[in-house]
Amino acid sequence: MAVLMEGRVAVEHLRGLLKDEIASLSARHKRRPELRCIVVGRNAAASVYLKSQAKVAQELGIGHAVVALPEDIRPDDLIGEIAALNNDPSVTGILLQCPLPSGIDLEKAASFILPARDAEGIHPANLGRLVLGEGRIAPCTAQACIELLHHYQVKLYGREAVVVGHSSIVGKPLSLLLLKEFATTTVCHIATAEAHKLEDHVRRAHVLIVAVGKPGVIKGEWIAPGAVVIDVGINKCGESLVGDVEFEAARQKASFITPVPGGVGPLTVMLLMKNICELFKESLKLQS
Numbered sequence: 001m002a003v004l005m006e007g008r009v010a011v012e013h014l015r016g017l018l019k020d021e022i023a024s025l026s027a028r029h030k031r032r033p034e035l036r037c038i039v040v041g042r043n044a045a046a047s048v049y050l051k052s053q054a055k056v057a058q059e060l061g062i063g064h065a066v067v068a069l070p071e072d073i074r075p076d077d078l079i080g081e082i083a084a085l086n087n088d089p090s091v092t093g094i095l096l097q098c099p100l101p102s103g104i105d106l107e108k109a110a111s112f113i114l115p116a117r118d119a120e121g122i123h124p125a126n127l128g129r130l131v132l133g134e135g136r137i138a139p140c141t142a143q144a145c146i147e148l149l150h151h152y153q154v155k156l157y158g159r160e161a162v163v164v165g166h167s168s169i170v171g172k173p174l175s176l177l178l179l180k181e182f183a184t185t186t187v188c189h190i191a192t193a194e195a196h197k198l199e200d201h202v203r204r205a206h207v208l209i210v211a212v213g214k215p216g217v218i219k220g221e222w223i224a225p226g227a228v229v230i231d232v233g234i235n236k237c238g239e240s241l242v243g244d245v246e247f248e249a250a251r252q253k254a255s256f257i258t259p260v261p262g263g264v265g266p267l268t269v270m271l272l273m274k275n276i277c278e279l280f281k282e283s284l285k286l287q288s
């Protein structure tokens, strides 16, 4: 039976550090960091994220406001909203929440966020730094997975890491961070599933990280004995939240596994706040 990797426990140390740092910066500079979150349309996982953000921002002394936009917004109007936040001197960081409607391209929209206000590190300049291994602001969930692995002292050097999902906010940046740790990294996606190869890749993973958004897409029986499993997926199932991995069956085979909720989610939120704190410090340096 696997040990649970509890993000809600791993996060406590960071919570204390950030709270103290933000309190002292805010007192010294007589202003607080401000996060603005752009949300287009409605989505269950995005609502869970927003709720957690608002709660943690308040605990840490970070201002938080949502810019809610209609599902049928035109791309140019979304860019206008981003520009308004870029030009507002009180704003520290901007988060463009996914998913976006089918007519709007995340990567294109993200390129309009000022790199110095990019709360998630998804502007091409920030992603470029990540490729070069020198990124400071990296996508929060990718960082959260690495933090969890470090917290539970999981060895990555020379191990087979398999990432399922290749989105710009999770799978791709995470694969770069795993490479930085010298894990031998495979990235699977929809074409892997269509080629009926997903099971083969999952079966040989020492470390498996799944970010798809489909409950049960990874069968528990595919997990290699002793594997480490991180389930990023957040899916609403009635009133409860479930991940992408068949949890109970996977738990019988893995050595470590994240629960959903209580796994990656709380760390994602705290690392978003850490990014905001970093952007705030940079902005204060520029002013002085």
Ligand SMILES: NC(=O)C1=CN([C@@H]2O[C@H](COP(=O)(O)OP(=O)(O)OC[C@H]3O[C@@H](n4cnc5c(N)ncnc54)[C@H](OP(=O)(O)O)[C@@H]3O)[C@@H](O)[C@H]2O)C=CC1
Residues within 6 Å of the ligand: 045, 046, 098, 141, 164, 165, 166, 167, 168, 169, 170, 171, 188, 189, 190, 191, 192, 193, 198, 211, 212, 213, 214, 217, 232, 233, 234, 235, 264, 265, 266, 268, 269
């Ligand atoms: N816990 C947390 O902190 C966070 C949770 N999430 C959750 O993680 C999930 C993924 O989020 P995100 O990356 O934004 O989602 P996206 O929809 O952007 O990406 C999903 C990825 O999964 C791939 N995929 C779809 N179906 C399959 C399949 N059957 N087999 C293998 N790969 C498949 C897609 O491939 P293709 O594009 O080629 O179709 C795509 O790369 C969601 O549930 C989201 O809510 C996200 C961020 C943070």
Ligand SMILES: Nc1nc(=O)c2c([nH]1)NC[C@@H]1CN(c3ccc(C(=O)N[C@@H](CCC(=O)O)C(=O)O)cc3)C=[N+]21
Residues within 6 Å of the ligand: 045, 046, 048, 049, 052, 095, 096, 097, 098, 099, 120, 140, 141, 169, 234, 241, 260, 261, 262, 263, 264, 265, 266, 268, 269
């Ligand atoms: N640009 C962008 N970046 C994201 O990182 C992003 C996004 N868009 N869109 C939506 C998904 C989803 N996501 C979550 C993060 C934390 C929790 C979270 O805090 N989860 C708690 C939930 C606690 C509860 O309410 O039960 C937990 O898992 O324990 C949930 C969901 C980030 N996402």
